[in-house]
Amino acid sequence: MSASRTERLLNLLIALLNTRYGLRRSELREKIYHDPGSSDVSFGRMFERDKNDLRQFGFDVETVTDKGWGSDDPATTRYRIGKESNRLPDVSLTPEECTALILASQLWEQAALGSAALSAMRKLQATGELSSVAELPSGVQPRIKPPGQAFEDLVAAMHSQHPVSFRYLAGTTGKEEERLVEPWGLGSRFGQWYLVAFDRSRGAQRYFRLSRFTSAVTVLQKDSYTPPAGFSARAELDKLPELPLRTAVVDVREGRVLGLRKKAALAFDAGRADLAGQEPDRDGDLDTAPQAGTPDDGWDRLCVPYRDSEVLGEELASYGPNVVVVLPEELRDSVRRRLTAAVAFAATPVPPIEFPDDTAAKRTRKRTxxxxxxxxxxxxxxxxxxxxxxxxxxxxxxxxxxxxxxxxxxxxxxxxxxxxxxxxxxxxxxxxxxxxxxxDLDLNRPVRFTIDEACALLTGLEALNGLPELAEGSALESVTLKLMAAAGEEGLRAASLAGPEVSPGNSAHLQTARDAIESRRQLHLVYLSPQRDSFSERDIDPLRLYSLDNTWYLEAYCHSVEGLRNFRLDRIEKLSPNGRAATDHGEASEGFPVKLFTPNDDDTLVTVQLTRQAAGLAEDYYAERTAPLIEGGKDAGLLAEIRFGSTEWLPAFVAQHGGGVRILKPDDAAAAAGRWIEEALANYGG
Missing domain, CATH: 1.10.10 (Arc Repressor Mutant, subunit A)
Known part of the structure; x- marks a missing residue:
């Protein structure tokens, strides 16, 4: 849309809003379009396109026909926009309801729905309904982090009702397959995001886990579908059974990978019986299974419980040559596939490393x-x-x-x-x-919510059900009902999205941290650092708590490193008051969202290449510069410059994302990552 067309649409909107009886097409052509030269057919096409654009912005153009005449006669047909039918109804909110709504709008982390939530809040603010006295829970900021570009593409296709295609790793066969589906709903269950869709090839509804997508999502813009009436993603996902608990047998280098050892259900010394992927019995115990050999010298054999081979495979791949999967075979394949993809990506030709002078630090969609x-x-x-x-x-x-x-x-x-x-x-x-x-020419009230805006707020409110501070009162339920009424049909369509409940996993640590934040007292913690593969003891000034989905973090001033740090609650071994008052050294990071990482000027600047699927990592790691890569006129990913405090864990970073990222600069870091991953792959036969 050109700037002149933007101005024309705005003038057309104002004209149609400010007419009681409607304007004929000839009047609009003369006064708005100033287009006497084009044919009636070409002008008609232009006018229809403009009407469709106004509908996309939330304005329905009404057609008024003179009595006794047909609507196919332009001379007797008038057009107007009703002043009330397109406007957002008044929504009266209490301070408690405003608190819930603000938290819901802040949930969406670095996603298109984050922009939609801000847009919806601006509309409510424009009506003067947002209370200025709303108080957020002390130190608590939950967030939802959608899983990358696939989520964005699927949401766009779902709301515009276009089918999509993608390559998918089938859980039953372990093979990659091309799928053509109608996306009906998206939601989070068991710590994973799922697509509920109608599979056209199989003629039936199917569930697809986004972590099993092995290609980018292609939206079929020229095709369309109609979802079933009253579809609810949450109701459909409630029917999805959780995967059964299984057991993996892995060999781990002595004294290494402490995080995995914490998860181990049983440790084996050399010469003891092995567990061959056996499932626990009803009591949760693991019985001795047939022999599968013994670990080599310098290795320990662990039994690790898991439900999903892809989730555990991603973690095990990040441990590289320090872990080898013994059983089951599908888990070995999952790790091997990631390592092989990382090696293959590193072997592809290096693209020209060029960054525009005005590159933004964040990968944002170009404004139109x-x-x-x-x-x-x-x-x-x-x-x-x-x-x-x-x-x-x-x-x-x-x-x-x-x-x-x-x-x-x-x-x-x-x-x-x-x-x-x-x-x-x-x-x-x-x-x-x-x-x-x-x-203001009757533009003084905001237009009704779009489907994205309704989805962002209503799904966010639903996700807050597990937050103790809000679950106790009725504000969450009442503000949801008010927004549903205001959103109308778009509110009903918001049921196509279901976010995760942001309830904390370790309520004891969460409450200890909250009490210390409110009382301004220091805490002593014992913390597992996966990057250093060791435990450390620290004294901290707790500042605030926040979450990404169900993973909760404590932002604090760490006296050991004399700076702000973020600690995952599930990696804290012990947390207790140390009897001292918090100092004035630390303040919570300004703004929202809080950063998981705090790059410093003396960190190593690393140039990485990201595939389209992994392009979201540029935002996750606060890239300083990005540059799009284009192949054959299509989006082929990104170049990104990211600061890392330590390059020692870069090989694990590359292996974990299995073919989605590779190191380009510095050369020594790229070479080290290549050697590390090839050493890991050699444990699986190369």
């Missing part, structure tokens, strides 16, 4: 004219209800630069009714750097 028009439609009601804000504050609220905001305002003040008289134009002033609007 559609984004600009949507932003302007939110901007007018926002300014009406927030008169006199400083222009920089307005720009910050909308996530744009001051120049971008001023470009929006200049288009707005030139837009209005067809006659173009002063009173017929939007009147916005910002000469003194404070923005005022005195003429």
């Amino acid at each position: 004219s559609e984004d600009q028009l949507q932003r302007m439609l939110q901007l007018v009601p926002f300014l009406v209800h927030n008169q006199g804000l400083h222009i920089r504050e307005v720009a910050d609220r909308f996530g744009v630069t001051r120049k971008e905001l001023e470009d929006d305002l200049r288009i707005l003040i030139c837009s209005g009714l067809p006659e173009g008289y002063p009173d017929d134009l939007l009147d916005i002033q910002w000469e003194d750097d404070h923005v005022y609007i005195t003429q």
Whole structure:
């Protein structure tokens, strides 16, 4: 959409909103389009495209026909937009409901739904319904981290009702297969994200785990489907049984991989009987299984419980040559496949390493004219209800630069009714750097929620059910009902998405940390560091708690390293008050979301190549620069520059993502990763 088309659509919208009886196509052609030269057919196509665009922004164009005449006669057909049918209904919220809603809007981490949630909150703020006295739970910030680009593509296809295709590793056969499906719903269960879809090849509904996708998702834009009425992703996923508990036999180098040893159900000394992938009995005990050999000198044999070979395979691949899977064979295949893919990716030709001078640190979608028009439609009601804000504050609220905001305002003040008289134009002033609007032309109320906006807020509210601070009251339920009523049909379609419950796994550690945050007291902890493969004892000033799905973190000032650090609660062995008051050294990281990693200037700058599937790692690790890679006119991933405090764990990072990432620079780090992974692969026959 060009800038001129953006302005034309805005003028068309204002004209259709401000007519009681409707405007004929000839009037619109003369006063809005100024297009007397084109044929009736080409103008008709342009007008239909514009009507469809307005519908996508939430405005339904009504057709009014003169009595006794047919709607196929342009001379007797008029068009208008109802002022009430397209607007977001008033939503009156209590401070407690605002608290729940703010937490729900902040859940989505680095995803398209995160932008949709912010957009929905701006609409509510534009109505003046968000309470300024809402208080968030002390030190608690839950979040949902969707699983990469596949999630984004599937959500877009699901909401636009387009089929998709992808390659999938079948759990029953262990083979990769091409799938063509109609995506009906997405949801999280058992710590994994699943797609519920109709498989066209098999003619039946199927569940697909996103971690088993072995290719990028292709959206079939020219095809469409209709999902079943009343479909609920959560209800369908409730029917999905959890995978049975199984047992893996792995050999581990002596004194290494402490994290895996914690998970081991049983340790074996050399010469003892082995467990050959046997499942526990009803009492949860493991019986002796047939012999499968004994570990070599310098190795220990462990029995590790697991449910999903792909999940455990990813972890075991990250341990490289320090772990070898003995049984079962499908787990060996899972690890071998990742190591083989990493070696193969490293052997491909190195692309030119070039970064544009103005590369943003985050991989964001390029802003389009559609984004600009949507932003302007939110901007007018926002300014009406927030008169006199400083222009920089307005720009910050909308996530744009001051120049971008001023470009929006200049288009707005030139837009209005067809006659173009002063009173017929939007009147916005910002000469003194404070923005005022005195003429809004009935754009003073936000348009109703889009499907993405409704999904982001309603799914977020549903995910908060497991948070103790909110589950005790009725605010969560009441604000959900209010938003469902306000969202209307889009709220019903939001049932196609079901997020994970963000309940904490270790409630004792969580409560200990919360009490210390509120009382400003220090804590002493014993912590397992997977990167160093060792335990350490530290004294910390706890600052806040947050989560990614069901994984909870404690952000704290660590006195050992004299800086901010993030500790996973499930890696804390012991946590207790040390009797001292917290110091003034540390403050919680500003803004939201909090960073899991804090890059420093003296860290090693590493250049990596990411496939399209793994491109989200650039955001996860706060890449300083990125550059898109294009092959055959298609997206082929990213180049990214990322700072790492230690390069020792880079081989594990590469192996874990099995063919999704490789190190390009520094050369010695790339060579070390290659040698480490090849050594690991040699344990499986090369």
